[in-house]
Every structure is written in structure tokens, then in C-alpha cells.
Amino acid sequence: MKLKPWLATEWEATGEKTWEFTLRDDVTFHNGELLTAEAVKFSFEAILNEWSWAPGWVHLEPKNSVKVLDEHTVEFTTTDPFPSFPGTIAHNMIAIQHPSRDRKKNEVIGTGPFQVTNRKNKQFVETKAFDDYWNGDVGLSSLTFQVISDPNTRALALKDHEVDIAYEPPKSQLKNLKNSEKTNAITQLSPGAGAARLNMYKSPTDDVKLRKALNYAVPQKLIVDEVLNGVGVPAKGPIAKSIYWSAHDKLPNYGPNMDKAKSLVKESKYSGQKLKMLVGKDMVDGNLIAQVLQQQFDQIGVSIEIQIMEESAFDDAVRNGKAHIELNESGTNSGAADYLIYESFHSEGDMNERLKEKEGTGLYNPGKKVDNLIEKGFQTANKQKKGRHYEEALQIVMSQAAVIPLYYGEYIVGTYNDVESLDLRPIPEMVQWSGLKHGN
Numbered sequence: 001m002k003l004k005p006w007l008a009t010e011w012e013a014t015g016e017k018t019w020e021f022t023l024r025d026d027v028t029f030h031n032g033e034l035l036t037a038e039a040v041k042f043s044f045e046a047i048l049n050e051w052s053w054a055p056g057w058v059h060l061e062p063k064n065s066v067k068v069l070d071e072h073t074v075e076f077t078t079t080d081p082f083p084s085f086p087g088t089i090a091h092n093m094i095a096i097q098h099p100s101r102d103r104k105k106n107e108v109i110g111t112g113p114f115q116v117t118n119r120k121n122k123q124f125v126e127t128k129a130f131d132d133y134w135n136g137d138v139g140l141s142s143l144t145f146q147v148i149s150d151p152n153t154r155a156l157a158l159k160d161h162e163v164d165i166a167y168e169p170p171k172s173q174l175k176n177l178k179n180s181e182k183t184n185a186i187t188q189l190s191p192g193a194g195a196a197r198l199n200m201y202k203s204p205t206d207d208v209k210l211r212k213a214l215n216y217a218v219p220q221k222l223i224v225d226e227v228l229n230g231v232g233v234p235a236k237g238p239i240a241k242s243i244y245w246s247a248h249d250k251l252p253n254y255g256p257n258m259d260k261a262k263s264l265v266k267e268s269k270y271s272g273q274k275l276k277m278l279v280g281k282d283m284v285d286g287n288l289i290a291q292v293l294q295q296q297f298d299q300i301g302v303s304i305e306i307q308i309m310e311e312s313a314f315d316d317a318v319r320n321g322k323a324h325i326e327l328n329e330s331g332t333n334s335g336a337a338d339y340l341i342y343e344s345f346h347s348e349g350d351m352n353e354r355l356k357e358k359e360g361t362g363l364y365n366p367g368k369k370v371d372n373l374i375e376k377g378f379q380t381a382n383k384q385k386k387g388r389h390y391e392e393a394l395q396i397v398m399s400q401a402a403v404i405p406l407y408y409g410e411y412i413v414g415t416y417n418d419v420e421s422l423d424l425r426p427i428p429e430m431v432q433w434s435g436l437k438h439g440n
Contacts, residue, residue, distance in 0.1 A: 001191065001242055001426050003090055003335045007035065007111065013381065016081050023072040027134040029098045030108075030115040037074040041066045042099040044076075055079075057339075058088055083381035087336025092429035113138045113434035122147050139421065139437045151284075158183060158414045164438065165422065166414040171229040171285070177414045185414045187231060188424040192331030192409035193240040194232075196277070196293060197344075197351075198324065200402055201361035204270045205324045210302075211401035213264035214325075215254035217296045222256075224407050227288045231412060235405035237394055238330075238344065242408070242426050243337045245377070247391035251398050251405075261300040274303045275324040280314040283329055289406065290327055319354045321363060329409060333427055338378050341390055345397055346374045364402045 008021045027035035048054050048062040055062055059078040067075040078085055098109035108116040111134065114127035125145040129138040146163060148154045155169035159182070169177065169185070177185035196218075198211045205211055220234035236253060239246040255261065277293070279286040287308060294304045304325070309317060318326045332340055343350035345365055352362030365371070370393045377389035397403060411428050418439025423432040 001244065001335060001337075003087055007096060011086050013083070014075070017078045019076045019078070019085055020069070021074050021076070023074065024134060025072050027111050028132045029111055030130055031098055031100065032132075033098060035096065035111055036071050037068040039098055040074045040096055041068055043096045044094075046097070046103075047094060058094075059085065081379055083379065084336035084338045088334055088339075090336070091334040092427070093333070114143050133434065135434060138434050140433075143433060143436070155414065158416060161416055164416045164419050167428065168284075168412055169414045171231045171412065173414075174229055174231060174412055182417055183414055184417055184419075185412055186422065186424060187410045187412050188426065188428075189233070189240075189242050190331060190409045190411050190426055190428065191240045191242050191337060192329050193235055193238060194289070194327075194329040194406040194409065195235070195238045196404040196406065197238075197326045197328065197364050198402055198404065199321060199326075199363050200366065200400065201355070201359075201363065202321055202324055204268070204273055205275065207268045207270065208400055209264045209268035210270045212254070213261045213268060213270075213300060214297060214302065215401050215404050216257045216261035216264065217255065217300050217302075218293065218404050218406070219256040219296065220406055223289060223292055227285055227292060228407060231410050232407035233410070235408050237398060237405050238403040239337070239340060239394065240331060240408045243332070243340070244383075245337075245387040245390040247394040248408075250391055251394060254401075256296075258299060265300050265302060270302065272303065274305045276322070277304050277306050277325040277327060278314055278317055278323040279306060279308050279327045280311050281308055282311045283327065286327055293325075293327075293404075318363070319351065321355050321359075321361075325404075326363075331409065333429055338386075341393065342374055342378060345370055345393065345402070347371050364397075366396055366400045366402060370396050 007024060007027060009024055011019060011021045014020045023035060023037060029035060044066045048060055059080060059082040060076065061079060065077050069075050095110060101107045101109040113130055113133045115130045116125060117128050118126040124147065128142045129140060148157060151168055151170045154166040155173050157163045158166040158169065174185050177183045198205045198214065200206060224230065224232045224234050233241060236248050236251045237246055241248045277290055279290050290306045294306060297304050317323060330340065347356050347362055347365040352365040356362040373389045373393040377386045380386050413422065413424060415422060420437040420439065421435045423435055425431055
């Protein structure tokens with residue numbers, strides 16, 4: 001989760017809203033032409049104009065935000081002071097393409113170790129090694145990515161050696177893959193975290209005593225060991241431990257303490273209502289985790305109704321405040337994770353904005369003090385100050401029991417035994433494929 005030079009050798013803030021990036025002078029595109037600042041300008045402007053949400057995400061206007069200073073120097077002007085800009089653009093969705101690439105023909109002209117030779121939507125992407133790759137020799141002559149949606153089918157394809165690498169096989173098969181003579185499996189801590197978020201403004205979860213009772217009833221270690229088959233780490237907070245300001249070591253341990261939970265339920269205003277728990281259908285193991293929570297809450301006298309929903313309907317229902325409890329996993333795909341705390345707990349963040357505007361409430365936003373702390377953290381480039389502001393905000397979030405932390409995520413990659421030098425990173429999309437080797 002630390003930034004390192006790649007296509008840019010160095011970067012610096014040259015003003016309150018300006019950033020200057022210096023590019024490598026030895027990078028060749030797949031069409032044989034050299035990487036220049038013009039290509040960077042083209043690529044960013046394409047992203048900003050093609051994706052309606054991109055300008056707000058990277059704090060750049062669609063036009064006149066990217067300026068070529070010389071052949072290997074590019075300047076960005078953000079819409080407001082944004083110290084996390086370099087980390088935000090260290091993201092798999094921001095890829096530098098040659099300006100001549102034809103988007104309508106799905107053409108890819110990049111700078112990576114493998115160049116695309118053929119692809120079919122939702123089926124495969126075929127590539128071959130790029131001999132002029134700037135960062136050394138490429139270990140494989142070709143690499144094909146297959147789309148296999150079902151986790152069990154992916155694991156079976158690996159065991160039958162139809163594939164050499166399988167992303168995210170079922171957690172229940174981790175031990176079998178490790179113990180087999182033919183396969184292996186690697187786990188990697190990720191910037192994702194699973195949590196049950198509690199609506200602070202919907203009765204009866206607007207009662208902090210009830211929210212604390214629910215926290216005391218949850219056995220995080222049991223969920224990781226039994227439901228997730230040991231893949232993951234029991235959580236103390238809503239932000240993954242791999243993110244430096246997650247405050248994991250400075251947050252309270254709620255439990256499990258069933259006696260304390262029962263006592264708090266009796267002290268709260270809860271009077272037997274069924275709490276609605278929404279779970280996105282796309283959340284792996286979501287239904288099983290929801291059932292464990294339902295059983296635990298039943299033991300302390302709190303009734304839960306579980307509703308599994310398609311992702312789009314789930315997102316809409318949650319933001320409209322239809323749930324008492326939302327079960328979800330969130331994470332980051334970039335080296336800057338500031339937006340995670342903002343979107344979850346700031347009053348104007350993605351999760352809370354709709355009801356804040358409509359009713360003056362929100363969902364998981366504890367109030368102005370947390371808003372102010374998040375804003376201070378967001379606007380400072382000082383790592384220590386940022387950490388202190390966010391840690392204090394998360395301590396308030398947890399003291400108000402706005403969230404039930406569950407686990408910090410890990411992902412699994414299964415491999416056939418003749419695969420060597422797979423270089424995993426915390427963010428799965430950032431795996432480096434250039435050094436990969438195959439025994440055959």
C-alpha cells in the first residue's frame with residue numbers, strides 16, 4: 001500500500017492545486033512509439049470525458065486540467081486542494097493508452113509487458129509478450145485470461161489443469177488446494193473489510209445502546225474461522241488493517257460478550273421490532289454471515305429479517321434508508337484510501353448524502369465533529385496528521401457503534417505447481433505478471 005515509481009519517475013506538488021509528474025524516457029508503446037506527455041494528456045482526458053463520475057473522483061475538470069510542459073513532463077491542476085491525488089491515480093482504471101488507439105474497435109495500445117492480440121467480451125483476453133517492455137524481460141511468451149464466473153468451476157479448472165492460475169476459488173477449498181501434490185494456493189491481505197453498518201437515524205437502531213448491544217453480540221473470530229474458513233482477519237474497525245490510518249490498534253474490543261449485549265438490549269428502547277438486514281447478492285459468503293448474525297442477535301432478544309437483493313436494488317434501498325443493518329464489504333483499488341472514510345462516514349459522502357439532503361439525517365454519519373476530522377485529514381498532505389485525524393474520527397464512529405466490524409479481507413489465488421514467481425500485491429488488480437514463469 002505504498003506508492004512507487006512506475007511510468008512516472010517522480011512527482012511533486014508545485015502549488016496548492018497543481019502537480020507536476022516526470023515521465024520515464026525509455027518507455028515504448030505496443031505500436032513502437034515512445035511514451036510522451038501528450039499520451040498522458042490524451043488518456044486522462046479520455047477517462048474524464050467517457051466516465052461521468054471520473055471528474056469528481058480524481059478532482060479534475062474534463063477540459064484544461066492536464067497540461068503538457070515538455071515531452072516528458074505533465075502538469076495536473078485539480079479543482080481543489082487534493083493532497084491524495086498521486087495515490088488516487090495509482091489505480092487500475094487509469095491506463096495510459098496511445099492516442100491512435102481506436103476505441104470503437106476495442107483496440108488496446110498500452111505500455112505493459114503483454115500486448116492484447118485477441119479478446120471476446122466476458123470470455124477471454126489473449127496476449128503475447130512485448131519484447132520492448134521497459135522494465136526488463138517478460139517471463140512468458142503469452143498469457144491468456146479466461147472469464148470463469150463460478151468459483152467452483154474456477155477451482156475445478158485449476159485441478160484439471162485447464163488453467164494454471166485461478167483467482168478467488170471457494171474459501172472452503174483452500175486447504176485442499178494447498179495439500180494437493182498438483183496445486184498450491186496463496187492468500188494475500190487486501191484493502192477490503194467486511195462490516196454490518198447500522199442506520200443511526202432509523203428507529204430502533206437510532207438508539208446507541210441497541211447498536212452497542214449488537215456489537216457485543218458478534219463473534220468476529222468465529223465468523224472468520226467457520227464461515228470464511230480462516231481466510232481473513234477478525235476486525236476491530238470498518239477500514240482494512242492494511243491501510244495505515246485504519247486505527248485498528250486504537251479501537252475498542254466490543255466482544256463477544258453476550259451478557260453485556262443482553263443487558264444493553266434491556267436498557268435500550270428496543271421493543272421486539274424486526275430489524276431489516278439487507279445483503280447484496282454479489283457479496284461472497286454474505287448470506288452465511290447474515291445467518292450467523294441473525295442467530296447471535298436472536299440470543300440477545302433481537303429479531304432480524306434477512307433480505308438478499310440484486311446489487312443495483314441493494315445499493316438504492318440502502319441509500320434510501322430502507323435497512324436497519326446493511327451487510328457489505330468495501331475496499332480500495334488505489335494507493336490513496338481517503339475516499340473510503342469520506343464516502344462512509346462524512347455527511348456528504350456517497351452513503352449518507354441522499355438522506356442528508358432529503359431529510360437532514362444520513363445513515364452512518366455521527367455528526368459535525370467527525371465531518372470536520374475527515375475534512376482535516378482529507379486536506380492534509382502530512383501522513384502523521386492525516387493518520388491522527390482519521391483515527392480520531394474512527395474512534396468516534398466506533399464509540400457510537402455505527403458499524404459492526406466483521407473481518408479484514410484476504411483474497412486467494414490458486415496455482416498449478418509448475419507456476420513460479422507470482423507477484424501478488426494487496427490490490428488484486430495490481431498483480432505484476434511480467435516476472436511470472438511456467439515450469440513447462
